[in-house]
Every structure is written in C-alpha cells, then in structure tokens.
Amino acid sequence: MAGERRMSRTGAPHISQGGRTPPRAARAGEGAERASQPAGSNLAPADLYRLMTWLSPAYPVGAFAYSSGIEWAVGAGDIADAAALRRWIEAMLAEGAGFSDGILFAQTHRAIADGSAARVIEIAELAAALSPTRERYLETTTLGRTFAEVTGAAWPCAALDELKTIWVGPLAYPVAVGAVCAGNGILLAASLHAFLTALGSNWISAGVRLIPLGHTDGQRLLHALEPSVVTTAQRALAGTLEDCASATFRADIASARHESQYTRLFRS
Numbered sequence: 001m002a003g004e005r006r007m008s009r010t011g012a013p014h015i016s017q018g019g020r021t022p023p024r025a026a027r028a029g030e031g032a033e034r035a036s037q038p039a040g041s042n043l044a045p046a047d048l049y050r051l052m053t054w055l056s057p058a059y060p061v062g063a064f065a066y067s068s069g070i071e072w073a074v075g076a077g078d079i080a081d082a083a084a085l086r087r088w089i090e091a092m093l094a095e096g097a098g099f100s101d102g103i104l105f106a107q108t109h110r111a112i113a114d115g116s117a118a119r120v121i122e123i124a125e126l127a128a129a130l131s132p133t134r135e136r137y138l139e140t141t142t143l144g145r146t147f148a149e150v151t152g153a154a155w156p157c158a159a160l161d162e163l164k165t166i167w168v169g170p171l172a173y174p175v176a177v178g179a180v181c182a183g184n185g186i187l188l189a190a191s192l193h194a195f196l197t198a199l200g201s202n203w204i205s206a207g208v209r210l211i212p213l214g215h216t217d218g219q220r221l222l223h224a225l226e227p228s229v230v231t232t233a234q235r236a237l238a239g240t241l242e243d244c245a246s247a248t249f250r251a252d253i254a255s256a257r258h259e260s261q262y263t264r265l266f267r268s
Helices: 024-035 044-056 071-078 082-097 097-116 117-129 132-152 158-166 173-183 186-209 217-239 248-257
Strands: none
Touching: 044 097, 044 173, 044 186, 071 082, 071 186, 071 248, 082 186, 082 217, 082 248, 097 117, 097 173, 097 186, 117 132, 117 158, 117 173, 132 158, 132 173, 132 248, 158 173, 173 186, 186 217, 186 248
C-alpha cells in the first residue's frame, strides 16, 4: 500500500509486538514470527492462559449484557426452543456478525503482526462502519473500548498502547481483541477460534436466560455449534475485508426493533 506506515526505529508511527521488553532486534519480529506460525503449531501455555482469561465470561467487559437482537427474537417468537436458537446462532456465525467479526479479527491480527499502522486504521474504520444498527454499534464499540481499557491496565501490551496513538476513533470489539492477541504473539488460528467460540457462547448464554433453557441444554448447544465455529474460523482466515457481509436480515431487524422494545433485560 502506497504511503503505508510501518515499523521503524526512527520514531515514525508503527505497531510493535509483545507486552514484554526483549532486545530491540528481537522486539521487531519475534512476536510476528510466533503469531504467524501454522495452525497446527503448539500453543504456548502462557498464550492459552491469556486466551482463556481474556475470552472468559468472567472477563469484565460486560458482554453478558448484550444479546445481539436475540432478546427481541425470543419475544417475537422467532426463537422458542433450543433447536431454533441453534439455527439462529449458526446463521449468525456463518452468514452474519460472526463471519464479519472473524474477518476483522484476522485482518487486524495480521496487520499488527506486520507492523502496518495504515492497515490497522483501515480495518478499524470499516469495523466501526459495518454495524447495521445503532444498538449493534454501541455493543461492539463499548465492548472494544472496555476490553482495551481493562487489558491495557492489567495486561500491558506495547501494541495496544500504540494502537491508541494511531486510532482515536470508535474501537470495535474484534479489532481490540485481535490487536491484543497479535501484540502478545498468540497464534492467529488459535486466537480466532477462541474468539468465535466466546462469541457463540455469549449468544447461547443470552438464549438460555431468555427462552429459558436449562444449563445442560446450553452445553448441548455449545457442542452442536462446534462445527460451525470451526468452519467460520477457516472461512474468516481465508477471507479479505471485501468478503465482510451479512445475509442475516432478520437478526438485523431484531436488533433495530430491540431499541424500542417495551421490556428489556439486555442492552441489545
């Protein structure tokens, strides 16, 4: 890309790797090398620990407060049981927000690993613009901002610090998480799979509370969604920003109508 800003020792804007402070020569490429390893490479114990922490329901970003329109869908009768919830979430993963967020995550991870500030800005701008409704926009940007604040305070990361200097606009959730994973040198394939698993798990959690369903039904749904998560991750890894799209129009309508819903348990 013409005029693109990249890693530099001269003080120019750049994205560096890792939250530690190894020697300058290693700092420029060590994290990128680890993060770009093949999907079959072993995940370091520390990386697994961080992924499980950052994408846990207990991580204080407030994800439990959002249903991505599922609350309205339950109220409207679109989702009345576990089977309907499964079909809804499978569509969201394969053809909706899950797939687009997966691409945004993967592209951010690669841009951070490559040290391309211009590319990160391009992705961040698109991620903020893609939200189909005001509620979904507030959801992804609130989660993204909170994730960056909490992680920056508890898990200092040079890449996250530099992201804040080059992008001052609204920060979408997949961009924030993708940047932190790449900045810590965590493998792209593993971190993307964990991100999509957490996304689907949060949607299931919302459905379990709203329909309602038992916790065992929720675990059955998690099991059933495993192939969808795997397939979506593979497609997202192979996709480009031009592939970001959504065909889940009913979910977009649900999100728009949730804003004026009379009784609400969730923020979206």
